[in-house]
Amino acid sequence: MTLVFEKRKTVSKTAIVVVPFISFAVSLVLTGVLLVTFGANPFETFAAMFKGAFGSGRAFTETLVKAIPLMLTGLGVALAFKLRFWNIGAEGQLTLAGVAATWVAVYWSPWLPAPILLPMLVLVGCAAGALWAGIPALLKTSLKVDETLVTLMLNYVAILISQFLYYGPWRDPKGFGFPGTEMFPKAAWFPRIAGRAHIGLYFALVAAAVLWFVLQRTRWGFELKVIGNSPKAARYQGISVERNILLAVLLSGALCGLAGVGEVAGISRRLQQGLSLGYGYTAIIVAWMAQLNPLAIPFVAIIMGGLLVGGDQVQMVMGLPSSMGLLMQGMMLFPMLAGSLFTEYRIKRMTGTQTREAARGGV
Amino acid sequence: MGLITSLLAITLRAGTSLVYATIGETYAERAGILNLGLEGIMLMGAVSSFATAYYTGSLALAIIVALGVGGLMALIHAFLSVTMKANQVVSGLSITLFGTGFASFLGQRLGPASNGYYLVGLTGPRFTPFDIGGLANVPILGAVLGQDIFTWGTYLLIPLAWFYLYRTRNGLSLRAIGENPRTADAMGVNVNRAKYGYTIFGGMLTALGGAHLALAYTPGWSENITGGRGWIVIALVIFSMWNPARAITGALIFGGINAVQFRLQASGTNIPAAFLNMLPYLTTIVVLVAITWWETLSKRVGSPASLGTAYVREDK
Numbered sequence: 001m002t003l004v005f006e007k008r009k010t011v012s013k014t015a016i017v018v019v020p021f022i023s024f025a026v027s028l029v030l031t032g033v034l035l036v037t038f039g040a041n042p043f044e045t046f047a048a049m050f051k052g053a054f055g056s057g058r059a060f061t062e063t064l065v066k067a068i069p070l071m072l073t074g075l076g077v078a079l080a081f082k083l084r085f086w087n088i089g090a091e092g093q094l095t096l097a098g099v100a101a102t103w104v105a106v107y108w109s110p111w112l113p114a115p116i117l118l119p120m121l122v123l124v125g126c127a128a129g130a131l132w133a134g135i136p137a138l139l140k141t142s143l144k145v146d147e148t149l150v151t152l153m154l155n156y157v158a159i160l161i162s163q164f165l166y167y168g169p170w171r172d173p174k175g176f177g178f179p180g181t182e183m184f185p186k187a188a189w190f191p192r193i194a195g196r197a198h199i200g201l202y203f204a205l206v207a208a209a210v211l212w213f214v215l216q217r218t219r220w221g222f223e224l225k226v227i228g229n230s231p232k233a234a235r236y237q238g239i240s241v242e243r244n245i246l247l248a249v250l251l252s253g254a255l256c257g258l259a260g261v262g263e264v265a266g267i268s269r270r271l272q273q274g275l276s277l278g279y280g281y282t283a284i285i286v287a288w289m290a291q292l293n294p295l296a297i298p299f300v301a302i303i304m305g306g307l308l309v310g311g312d313q314v315q316m317v318m319g320l321p322s323s324m325g326l327l328m329q330g331m332m333l334f335p336m337l338a339g340s341l342f343t344e345y346r347i348k349r350m351t352g353t354q355t356r357e358a359a360r361g362g363v
Numbered sequence: 364m365g366l367i368t369s370l371l372a373i374t375l376r377a378g379t380s381l382v383y384a385t386i387g388e389t390y391a392e393r394a395g396i397l398n399l400g401l402e403g404i405m406l407m408g409a410v411s412s413f414a415t416a417y418y419t420g421s422l423a424l425a426i427i428v429a430l431g432v433g434g435l436m437a438l439i440h441a442f443l444s445v446t447m448k449a450n451q452v453v454s455g456l457s458i459t460l461f462g463t464g465f466a467s468f469l470g471q472r473l474g475p476a477s478n479g480y481y482l483v484g485l486t487g488p489r490f491t492p493f494d495i496g497g498l499a500n501v502p503i504l505g506a507v508l509g510q511d512i513f514t515w516g517t518y519l520l521i522p523l524a525w526f527y528l529y530r531t532r533n534g535l536s537l538r539a540i541g542e543n544p545r546t547a548d549a550m551g552v553n554v555n556r557a558k559y560g561y562t563i564f565g566g567m568l569t570a571l572g573g574a575h576l577a578l579a580y581t582p583g584w585s586e587n588i589t590g591g592r593g594w595i596v597i598a599l600v601i602f603s604m605w606n607p608a609r610a611i612t613g614a615l616i617f618g619g620i621n622a623v624q625f626r627l628q629a630s631g632t633n634i635p636a637a638f639l640n641m642l643p644y645l646t647t648i649v650v651l652v653a654i655t656w657w658e659t660l661s662k663r664v665g666s667p668a669s670l671g672t673a674y675v676r677e678d679k
Binding site: 157163327 | 399439442443447448449450452453454456457460461462463464465467468471472480591594597598601635637638640641644645647648651652655656659675
């Protein structure tokens with residue numbers, strides 16, 4: 001008897017829902033085993049993490065604070081991944097957008113009327129994110145340069161640009177040598193909903209719904225789907241592959257940029273160290289766990305935000321490293337990827353004779 | 364002459380970890396497996412070797428542990444991409460995410476209680492450059508010979524890796540697997556076993572590169588000790604056109620950039636540090652664009668044809 005793998009024409013509907021949950025459970029078990037080897041009680045640890053992330057109103061708003069940038073970058077990454085454009089530059093797009101938004105908030109506010117300051121901030125920030133994603137997109141579509149590397153390298157460049165600015169020319173002269181820009185004027189603050197959770201949440205939820213609609217119900221969404229499945233088939237149908245990739249990646253960068261705008265205008269209200277805590281990388285896990293489905297992304301982002309906040313909590317309560325949350329997120333993708341065998345392939349058991357017959361019949 | 368010799372010495376030292384990982388990844392990619400997990404594997408190699416050296420005092424054991432850890436990490440990637448036929452890009456990314464998280468966790472947990480369980484800021488045993496006596500003052504040669512055992516290892520590894528790939532029967536099968544796995548299969552090569560083997564070998568060499576950072580180059584452990592070297596290596600493999608002998612060029616360029624950075628910072632330049640630190644990343648982009656452009660113009664394809672795709676065997 002042998003196992004035969006047959007590529008499915010459409011992905012398995014059951015597997016696509018079940019696999020993420022199993023992946024989460026497997027990650028819990030693996031982390032539990034690790035905790036035992038380090039002499040910690042896994043049940044107590046997970047309980048503390050859960051309580052720290054969802055146990056109170058304050059805890060939940062902190063989880064949302066982390067979930068907002070994860071939703072936006074997750075959506076951006078998912079859109080690009082749909083086209084098999086491996087944008088791992090969300091971190092840089094977020095950072096550069098934060099820099100651009102800071103520029104508007106600090107240097108345009110003296111002459112820009114207050115009511116249009118916030119819209120301008122969002123616009124310029126998103127444009128900066130789109131620009132930063134546009135460089136690898138243009139290199140890919142015009143010269144076929146590998147986008148994985150270019151997007152990643154630009155992360156380092158964006159972070160160094162922001163460091164240069166808040167350590168150097170943009171440093172607050174009244175900041176007692178503290179590396180960071182001056183505080184934004186109030187007109188440039190994102191209104192907050194509860195705790196530190198800001199209106200970026202609404203932007204993220206609307207973006208998720210709009211992206212889902214565009215991908216599922218519009219002509220453009222259909223074209224993107226065809227390109228994602230097979231660029232060759234798309235060309236035969238007269239779809240402009242390069243132009244669509246470029247457009248989609250610009251949009252992807254703008255979404256990641258919006259996350260950065262939210263971080264500076266909603267949370268820190270200035271540009272300083274620690275603008276992004278690796279959201280751009282966690283976004284990859286968010287997108288993949290959500291199976292690139294925009295409607296699932298907000299939920300996954302809240303769970304991942306919870307892991308980050310819970311990780312900080314176990315550090316305070318139990319003295320375990322805060323990187324626990326990161327570690328758990330890292331482990332989640334393995335079962336998820338292994339599960340893709342079940343979503344994308346049909347596995348058949350065959351006896352010896354069946355195998356031979358199948359080979360003859362060309363099944 | 365003294366300046367050139369000292370620059371060359373730093374260049375070779377800085378390029379060492381890149382050479383190990385570039386050759387490792389070249390072999391994996393020749394077998395058709397793209398491993399974007401290098402950054403994570405390097406970090407794990409660094410943290411595990413440093414912790415071992417710190418507690419046991421044995422550098423040999425530290426190297427063995429790094430090799431084992433690197434092999435295991437790559438085994439996960441091989442299992443996901445060969446057996447489970449997962450997307451290799453995402454599988455590699457998840458290795459990097461996992462490795463980064465796990466290395467950071469270990470770095471905050473494995474240390475002694477007196478240091479708050481942190482490994483950061485500790486000093487352990489380290490590899491030092493060989494004392495070559497009077498030869499150290501000979502221009503150029505002094506820089507080449509006065510290196511630690513890791514750098515000396517690259518002098519051997521580069522020709523050996525080239526010879527194996529282009530002059531042995533196994534090397535021929537390896538190149539066949541990357542170009543056309545079906546043909547290799549027909550030739551009687553066990554394709555998937557070879558993919559596993561070369562991916563694991565690649566992971567071991569990559570972890571060795573990480574160990575070099577923690578045991579000789581930096582030395583010590585800090586969270587971002589690799590600083591994107593694992594990603595630069597992916598570009599170096601493309602730059603070297605999947606030829607181990609050319610790995611030296613890429614490593615020299617990037618090691619050279621490090622050396623110039625060092626030199627300029629030491630001489631108190633007016634150029635802000637942030638811009639100097641951008642150089643390796645910007646150079647990577649420029650190199651990548653140039654090589655891709657050149658490939659298009661000369662109509663040469665450097666990458667193994669089956670790179671990144673799962674091999675599904677058809678029944679015979």
